[in-house]
Amino acid sequence: MKNKRLLTRAKLGIVDSILGLAAWINRLFSEQRHNPYRCSTCGSTDVLTRVWVMPNKGSRYVEDCIDSAICDDWCNSCNQYARIRPTDVLLAKAEEWWGETDFRDMERVTGYYILDFDPEDGYQAFVDTCNEWWDGETTDDKITVYLNNQ
Numbered sequence: 001m002k003n004k005r006l007l008t009r010a011k012l013g014i015v016d017s018i019l020g021l022a023a024w025i026n027r028l029f030s031e032q033r034h035n036p037y038r039c040s041t042c043g044s045t046d047v048l049t050r051v052w053v054m055p056n057k058g059s060r061y062v063e064d065c066i067d068s069a070i071c072d073d074w075c076n077s078c079n080q081y082a083r084i085r086p087t088d089v090l091l092a093k094a095e096e097w098w099g100e101t102d103f104r105d106m107e108r109v110t111g112y113y114i115l116d117f118d119p120e121d122g123y124q125a126f127v128d129t130c131n132e133w134w135d136g137e138t139t140d141d142k143i144t145v146y147l148n149n150q
């Protein structure tokens with residue numbers, strides 16, 4: 001009886017190890033590794049989402065839960081339910097937002113002042129400097145700036 005329990009425990013340990021290895025390999029080649037989901041409120045990648053698993057097969061992943069009525073996402077940074085989106089979606093929104101910012105927002109976000117630039121050509125030097133600043137920002141920073149200005 002005791003040997004049977006030890007054998008069962010050993011089998012479960014092996015199954016857990018294999019499932020853990022499979023999850024690691026899956027993550028290694030997944031899109032989320034290069035395009036992680038982020039909180040659409042704060043931009044954090046420390047988020048959770050609900051998924052369907054097979055509880056009788058070591059909680060093997062089946063698919064993402066897509067029923068919005070029961071599948072709320074969670075952000076550990078906000079410590080609340082939050083909508084999560086892939087990084088490329090939030091980055092596209094950030095780029096679109098930046099393309100529509102006015103001079104006042106550009107000053108506020110970059111710290112450059114339009115009056116420090118030559119007014120010739122409609123302050124094109126100011127716009128170019130602000131765009132260079134934006135292009136130098138990381139994806140994380142662009143998303144954070146965008147989300148902080150919504």
Ligand SMILES: [Zn+2]
Binds near residue numbers: 042043044076079
């Ligand atoms: Zn958040």
